[in-house]
Amino acid sequence: MNTGPLVTPTSQESLGLLINLVRVELVRSMEAEIAAKGMDLRYIQFVMLKRLAMLGPMTATELARSVELDGGAMTRQLDQLEGRGYLRRRPHAQDRRALRIELTEAGNALWQQLTSCNDRVLEAAQHSLSDVERERLHDYLGRVLHALRDKNRS
Amino acid sequence: MNTGPLVTPTSQESLGLLINLVRVELVRSMEAEIAAKGMDLRYIQFVMLKRLAMLGPMTATELARSVELDGGAMTRQLDQLEGRGYLRRRPHAQDRRALRIELTEAGNALWQQLTSCNDRVLEAAQHSLSDVERERLHDYLGRVLHALRDKNRS
DNA sequence: AAAACATATTTGCCTTGACAAATATTCTGG
DNA sequence: CCAGAATATTTGTCAAGGCAAATATGTTTT
Numbered sequence: 001m002n003t004g005p006l007v008t009p010t011s012q013e014s015l016g017l018l019i020n021l022v023r024v025e026l027v028r029s030m031e032a033e034i035a036a037k038g039m040d041l042r043y044i045q046f047v048m049l050k051r052l053a054m055l056g057p058m059t060a061t062e063l064a065r066s067v068e069l070d071g072g073a074m075t076r077q078l079d080q081l082e083g084r085g086y087l088r089r090r091p092h093a094q095d096r097r098a099l100r101i102e103l104t105e106a107g108n109a110l111w112q113q114l115t116s117c118n119d120r121v122l123e124a125a126q127h128s129l130s131d132v133e134r135e136r137l138h139d140y141l142g143r144v145l146h147a148l149r150d151k152n153r154s
Numbered sequence: 155m156n157t158g159p160l161v162t163p164t165s166q167e168s169l170g171l172l173i174n175l176v177r178v179e180l181v182r183s184m185e186a187e188i189a190a191k192g193m194d195l196r197y198i199q200f201v202m203l204k205r206l207a208m209l210g211p212m213t214a215t216e217l218a219r220s221v222e223l224d225g226g227a228m229t230r231q232l233d234q235l236e237g238r239g240y241l242r243r244r245p246h247a248q249d250r251r252a253l254r255i256e257l258t259e260a261g262n263a264l265w266q267q268l269t270s271c272n273d274r275v276l277e278a279a280q281h282s283l284s285d286v287e288r289e290r291l292h293d294y295l296g297r298v299l300h301a302l303r304d305k306n307r308s
Numbered sequence: 309a310a311a312a313c314a315t316a317t318t319t320g321c322c323t324t325g326a327c328a329a330a331t332a333t334t335c336t337g338g
Numbered sequence: 339c340c341a342g343a344a345t346a347t348t349t350g351t352c353a354a355g356g357c358a359a360a361t362a363t364g365t366t367t368t
Contacts, residue, residue, distance in 0.1 A: 140294075147281045148183055251347070
């Protein structure tokens with residue numbers, strides 16, 4: 001009887017672990033780039049600014065869903081970013097329960113500064129991948145996400 | 155002057171966001187499968203058991219590094235899993251600072267029960283990917299991880 | 309239109325992770 | 339060998355997220 005561990009080669013790590021590791025390094029890298037510019041922003045706040053800059057004003061719930069952040073946590077992040085003058089809560093024109101979250105001029109300016117960090121990290125991360133491979137990676141991840149969402153909502 | 159948002163198509167989401175979304179759904183799916191079996195385990199605890207089952211006994215620091223968990227957090231997770239009888243802290247034979255973390259019989263038995271959850275989730279996640287595509291996804295993620303680690307340690 | 313239900317935001321509570329300090333042990337350079 | 343640096347583990351502290359409850363508003367059903 002084999003009493004030793006059932007060893008699997010290191011290269012054969014499961015998808016879940018691998019994705020987690022990539023995510024950790026990605027966040028680490030982004031926060032390092034941001035700190036190197038003398039700015040004080042968490043990764044989640046960076047992502048929020050990016051979403052707002054790319055997609056324009058949206059509801060707090062829409063923003064929360066798009067980054068899979070809890071609604072309560074979103075309220076607090078909005079407090080912080082609004083307190084620092086990077087965004088604004090405006091009333092929603094059609095729905096008085098909701099907010100219209102929009103970047104201020106300062107928020108847009110900050111995002112302009114951050115684009116280079118974003119680009120540098122993504123370029124470094126995919127450095128060894130060809131254009132075709134980058135597209136494939138994106139495609140595969142999108143399909144995995146879709147499959148998991150189908151599974152989880154049923 | 156264009157005062158509207160600089161819109162990028164939704165399909166063009168950045169790698170960082172995409173990876174985060176996949177990770178969230180993966181964790182959600184795994185925890186749902188575990189809960190469906192009536193077990194009470196967090197994703198991180200599941201991963202710890204898996205590492206120990208696959209690779210055999212190791213140091214607390216080795217375990218922590220392999221899943222990118224903080225050392226302090228590892229101590230507390232070990233407390234929990236040891237308290238529930240799934241693993242054991244033994245003295246390390248060569249290094250009296252270190253511990254040898256090993257699964258108990260109960261821990262091995264638990265992992266046997268969990269393998270099916272693990273397999274189901276990974277299969278569902280990669281359902282739409284061919285074998286070649288699964289290998290490529292794994293390869294690309296490994297290369298991205300390597301590139302980021304190179305970048306972050308320099 | 310009223311009741312029942314659903315949704316958006318906020319807040320309180322709890323758990324967990326990161327970071328730093330403390331302690332014990334090991335390693336390294338002189 | 340010894341002083342200093344490095345490493346393993348633990349613990350305290352703090353910040354952040356998840357969940358549930360509260361409130362306000364919107365939607366659907368009857």
